Amino acid sequence: MKKTNLLVSMLLGVSIFGQVGINNFSPKVTLDITAKNSDGSTSEGFIAPRLTGNTLFAAIALGTYGSAQNGTIVFVTESADIGNQVGQTVRVDIPAYYYFDSTSNQWRKMGTDSDFYNADGTLSSTRHVTMSNHNLTFMGGRIGMGTFTPDPSAILDLTSTNNGFLTPRMLEAEMNAITNPAQGLVVFCTDCFSNLGCLMINDSNIPATPDWESLCTSNIPIGHINNLACGSAITSGTLQSGVAVSGVNVTIPYTGGNGGAHPSAVFNSTGVTGLSANLEGGTLMDGNGDFTFTLGGTPSAAGTATFSITIAGQSCSFTVDVDVFTGNVASIDCANAVFLPTTITQGEEYTGTLTIPYTGGNGEPYPQLSFTQNGLTFTLPEGTLATGNGTFVYDVTGSAIASGAMAIPISFGGTSCNVNATIATATTVKMCSGVGQTQVWALYNLGADESFDPHIPRQEIHGNYYQWGKNAVVANASTAAGAISGWDTTIAPNGSWNTGTEEAPVKNIPNDPCPAGFRVPTSSEWVALSNNSNVSRIGLFVGGVSSFDSALVFTCGNKKLSLPAAGYRASTNGSLNNRGSQGAYWSSTERSINATQSMYLRFDGSIMNSAMYNNRANGYSVRCVAE
Structure with missing residues (x-):
């Protein structure tokens, strides 16, 4: 009877007053529930529908659930399975009270749904934060930008394939004006190194006396000096009007260098x-x-040539x-x-002299003269002409680029002629064959016909x-492509x-086809060359009977060895x-486990195995190597 009366009372309250009170006779809202006891002797509260x-x-x-159910409240006793956390239940991932938001068509947690400490979220638009000289600190965790999984070794992990990390950019004067910069502080100096700019780090552990170091190609500070002494300049060599300068240097001392770089x-x-x-x-x-x-x-x-210079923050002029x-x-x-x-x-490197007679010298001094021809540098040191007949002795250094005839222009004052020379074709x-080693x-x-360029x-x-x-x-190279009559298959x-070892080869003279002073290389020598x-x-590496245009090229410095792809x-x-x-090139090395096979160098358009x-x-x- 009590339950029936309560139901009747509730229905009566709704019809008469439009509001329902439970355990009270004056409800203040549509549904007003008052605890029966407040001493903890009975369980009090409201239980919403419990669903999984x-x-x-x-x-x-x-x-x-649709627009008509907007605001519906339920208590979820078990989270939705991972595969069911989609659509309306995308956020139903823990037991909690949820309300239905028909606008977003999702169930949302009550109280914690907008807390980004407990749930992921998406910014709906740009946010701006004004710090007003306050600090923002993250403690005890890692921050990832562009990644959901910051590296465990990093407190900050920035991940991107199309953006970089931009440090604060400032002028050198602004960098130097930073008050008590911390050791390890990094900025980008936009006008350092003659406006080239550089990433800079403060190396000093004393904030009051920073030491900004470069993180560019050389880890050194910006160069500064206290004084540039143009008045103490020393000139070596002489200059004469109308004559190209050669071998003339000017040395100028400075004081107070800081060990930094200058461009x-x-x-x-x-x-x-x-x-x-x-x-x-x-x-x-x-x-x-x-x-x-x-x-x-x-x-x-x-006359007098004047140079106004500015180096490492100091300027002066010398003549x-x-x-x-x-x-x-x-x-x-x-x-x-x-x-x-x-x-x-x-x-091949050449170091020598070129001596040229002259007549009618007037006994006057002349400056150093120098020029370059076909990779060779010809230098006539400064000196004094003989009175009458004498010789010019040029120092010659370098490596001739092309073989064959070469005309060498010689000019002194208003007199000139050509020295005709022949550059021998190298054979x-x-x-390079190792650290500090050559072969x-x-x-x-x-x-091969050695009258042709070995690299074409x-x-x-x-x-x-x-x-x-x-x-x-x-x-x-002229033999027909087909089978050769009487081909010898004897091994x-x-x-x-x-007849020696791999490390100390000894040429078997009767059988080795290489000329005197040369032998077939060992497999180890091919490997050393390639390594x-x-x-x-060069070339297309497209095979054919008439295909002669491809080669493998080894280079070490200015040295080059070309191997035609001869098949x-x-x-x-x-x-x-x-x-x-x-290309296939023999070595003199046998294969140890098979007496019918030997080692060789092989290459094609993409693979090379020595x-x-x-x-x-x-x-x-066969390509021979010197003994």
Whole structure:
């Protein structure tokens, strides 16, 4: 009866007053519930409908909750399964009270749904925070930007494939004005290093005395000096009007260097024009040091050339005298010029002299003269002409680029002529074979025509084919591509080309096809060459009987060794294979586990292996190495 009366009372309250009170007779809102007891002796409260997250997920398909149910409250006793956390139940991931928000068509947690400490979220638009000199601190965790999983070793992990990390940018003066910068503080100085800019870090552990260091290509500070002493400049060499400058330097001392970096600089002359003072970039001394300027150009007249310079924050001017060019000869006898040593070979370092007779010298001094021709530098040191007949002795250094005839222009004052010389075609090259080690290789395949450039692939430099361990030529670049009548399939025994060891090879003279002073290389020598060279290719590496245009190229510094892709002759019948698409070069090394095979170098358009092995009856190319 009590329950029936309560129900009747509630219904009566709704019909009469439009408000319901439970345990009270004057409800203040639509539903006003008052605890029966406040002493804890009875359980008090309101229990909303209790459902599981999966039940709410099942309701999605039935369309149970829509705009008419906006604001509905339930208590979720179990979170929705991971696969059911989608749509309306995307946020139903823990037991909690939820209300239905029909605007977003989602169930939302009551009280915690907008708390980003407990749930992920998405900013609906840009947010701006004004710190007003307050601090924002994150403690005890990692921050990830562009990643959901910051690296465990990083407190801040910035991840992006199309954006970088931008440090604060400021002028050098602003950087230096930072009050008590912390050790390790990083900024980007926009005008440091002559406005090139650089990332800078404070190395000092004393905030009151910062020490900004460069994080650019050299970890050194910006160069500063206290004084630049142009008045103490020292000039070596002489300048004469109308004569190109060679070997003239000016040294200027400075004081108070901070050990920082200074950039390269070029300063042009005034007064006598046409000259430049060139300073290479470098590092200042800690304290006192010198700047050395190299003068270049051709002075426009005799007189005084003035250079105004600014280095490491200091400026001054220095002068250099330009003399009248008074040297004169009646004639230069280029026809009787003499090189010593007499032979200059293409690609090989040359150090020697060129002596040229002259007549009618007037006994006047002349400055150093220098020029470069075909990779060789010719330098006539400053001196004084003989009165009458004498000789010019040029120092010659460098490496000739091209072989064949070379005309060398000699000019002194108003007299000139050409020295005609012949640069010998190189037949060997000294290639890198290890740290501080080199080895001399033949520039041509055995049997190639050495009158052609060894680095331009063509039929004439493909050379011969040899079977391993034998010195007989089995084919050449002109041999027909088909099977060769009487092809020898006999296998040469071990030791046919090398009677020594891999580390100390000894040429087997009767069988080795290489000329005196050379031998077939070992497999280890091929490996050393490839491991200590840059490898490139020329040509298309498309095979064919008439395909002669491809080669593998080893380079080390200015040294180069080219191997034409000559293909090979098959072990069974001597037929041609893979010309233009593959190269195969014998070594003298046997394969230890198979007496019918030996090691060789193989390459194609994409792969190079310096330690391959194959049947000794194949016909491969041979490139000799010096003994």
